[in-house]
Amino acid sequence: MVKEKDNKKVVYWLFTGCLLIFIMVIVGGITRLTHSGLSISNYKLISGTIPPMNNTEWQEAFDLYKQYPEYQKLNNHFNLQDFKDIYFWEWLHRVIGRFIGLVFFLPFVYFLSTKQLSKPTIKKAIVLLCMGAFQGFLGWYMVKSGLVDNPDVSHFRLAAHLTTAFLTFAYTFWVALDLIYPNKKEIDIPFRNFVRFTLIIIVLQIIYGAFVAGLDAGFIHNHWPMMSDGKFMHETVYIEQSPVIKNFFEGKSGVQFVHRCLAYVVVGFIITLFLKSRKLTLTLIQNRAVNSLLVIVFFQFLLGVLTIMLQVPVWLGVAHQIGAFFLLTAITFTLHRFTK
Numbered sequence: 001m002v003k004e005k006d007n008k009k010v011v012y013w014l015f016t017g018c019l020l021i022f023i024m025v026i027v028g029g030i031t032r033l034t035h036s037g038l039s040i041s042n043y044k045l046i047s048g049t050i051p052p053m054n055n056t057e058w059q060e061a062f063d064l065y066k067q068y069p070e071y072q073k074l075n076n077h078f079n080l081q082d083f084k085d086i087y088f089w090e091w092l093h094r095v096i097g098r099f100i101g102l103v104f105f106l107p108f109v110y111f112l113s114t115k116q117l118s119k120p121t122i123k124k125a126i127v128l129l130c131m132g133a134f135q136g137f138l139g140w141y142m143v144k145s146g147l148v149d150n151p152d153v154s155h156f157r158l159a160a161h162l163t164t165a166f167l168t169f170a171y172t173f174w175v176a177l178d179l180i181y182p183n184k185k186e187i188d189i190p191f192r193n194f195v196r197f198t199l200i201i202i203v204l205q206i207i208y209g210a211f212v213a214g215l216d217a218g219f220i221h222n223h224w225p226m227m228s229d230g231k232f233m234h235e236t237v238y239i240e241q242s243p244v245i246k247n248f249f250e251g252k253s254g255v256q257f258v259h260r261c262l263a264y265v266v267v268g269f270i271i272t273l274f275l276k277s278r279k280l281t282l283t284l285i286q287n288r289a290v291n292s293l294l295v296i297v298f299f300q301f302l303l304g305v306l307t308i309m310l311q312v313p314v315w316l317g318v319a320h321q322i323g324a325f326f327l328l329t330a331i332t333f334t335l336h337r338f339t340k
Contacts, residue, residue, distance in 0.1 A: 005118040013107045014176035017128075020100045021169040022325060024093070028162070029321040031093045032213055033314045036086035037153060038070045038146045040094070049098060051091050058084065070151035097136055104132055124175045131168045138164055155214025155250075162210040163203065166325070170332045177336045187338060188280055195335045198269045202331055205266050206324055208259040217252040217259075218312040224305045233257060256308075263304055266327075270297045273334075289334040296330050299323060 031037050040048070041064055052058040062083045065071050071078065108125050111117045117125065142157040212218050221227040227234040238244050240251035247254030270293055277290045300323035307313075307320045 005116065005121075007116060010111060010116060010121065011176050011179050013103075013111070014172055014179075017100065017104055017172045018169055018176070020096065020103060021165060021172065024096045024100060025162070025165050025169070025325060026318060026322060027089065027093045027096055028165070029213075029318045030314065031089040032158070033312070033317045034086060034089055036089035037093075037143060038068065038151065039065060039083065039086040039090045041065060041068050041143075041147055043140050043143075045098070049095055051087070061087065068147050068151070069149060070146065073151045094139075097139065101132060101136065104129055121175070121179070124171075124178075128168065128172055128175065131164065131171065135161070135164045135168055153214065155211050155255075158214040159207050159210035162213075163207050166203070166206055166328055169325070170328055173329065173332055174336060177333065181336070191276055191280060192335070192338045194273060194276060195331070195338055198266075198273055199331050199335055201262070201266055201269055202327060205259070205262040206328065208255065208262055209321075209324060211249070211255045212259050213317075215250075215252050215255055217256040218308055218317070220252055221256055222308055222311050224309055227253070227257065227260075260308075263301055267297055267301055270294060283337075286334075286337045289330070289337050293327075293330040293334050296323070296327050300327050 040061075042048075052061050058080060062080055065083060075082070108129065112122065138157065138161040142153050142161045145154040145157050146152050221234060226232055227237075234253055234257075236253040237251070237257045238247050238254065240253055241247045248258050249255070274290055274294045277286075282290070300320070303316070303320045303323045307316045310316060
């Protein structure tokens with residue numbers, strides 16, 4: 001007897017992937033905020049899964065770390081215990097990444113061999129596997145940028161790495177929703193398009209959040225609603241880099257200013273989305289999706305304000321990143337409910 005295509009086990013598999021990516025992003029945020037990301041300067045797919053197990057191996061790992069700019073220019077006061085503290089988070093981040101790869105690949109092979117996947121789901125799963133592999137490549141590509149002269153990773157590569165993780169999660173979630181809600185229905189196309197555009201704005205804000213993290217731009221202008229000196233747009237926003245446009249991609253003040261402004265734009269779009277939805281005949285699940293989106297965006301805005309005013313304590317920086325994750329989840333779910 002042929003098993004039912006795309007059964008509950010497939011949905012559970014996809015949601016497990018979503019949960020692991022969520023955990024991965026949290027650990028990645030801690031890794032960044034504790035400046036642990038360059039503690040492991042090589043990449044060994046299999047043997048790298050096992051951390052140093054004795055003093056000799058720890059000393060070898062520490063000696064390797066000493067060969068690179070982060071130790072030479074920033075952390076030459078570190079002792080072995082200091083090194084172990086930052087090593088842990090980067091090691092955990094990489095191990096979770098490998099585990100996610102196995103969780104996606106092995107069940108996929110099983111479901112494929114037992115014919116439990118429909119053709120559309122097979123194609124989507126292959127896309128997910130490619131996105132996961134690309135995400136792993138971007139992680140190492142990011143680390144490499146901090147091993148040359150500047151003891152910090154490129155904020156562009158960090159943004160690419162983080163954004164790909166968010167998008168991989170969103171697409172995994174979307175594929176699971178396709179299986180949970182297989183029936184098509186009539187949709188309001190203008191409203192659907194507005195939700196799509198709101199999603200694009202949120203993704204752009206996530207990218208700028210990564211820029212802020214990569215440039216350590218959250219440690220300046222720690223005031224709100226003004227930046228510094230009672231100014232909404234501080235003069236350093238447009239004079240740090242030349243030409244002026246470069247400030248809004250590579251300048252600390254400029255990047256933080258854009259991130260602040262996009263926060264208002266995101267809130268404005270979601271309030272507008274909420275008001276537009278009141279004019280439609282909504283199902284219960286659609287109504288809950290829109291309502292949750294409104295609640296989450298205000299909570300996320302508050303976390304952002306507190307993060308900047310308190311000069312980015314680790315716990316609050318991680319909470320703000322989690323808030324972005326929940327916001328992306330909510331807008332993905334809302335879009336799905338107004339699309340399919």
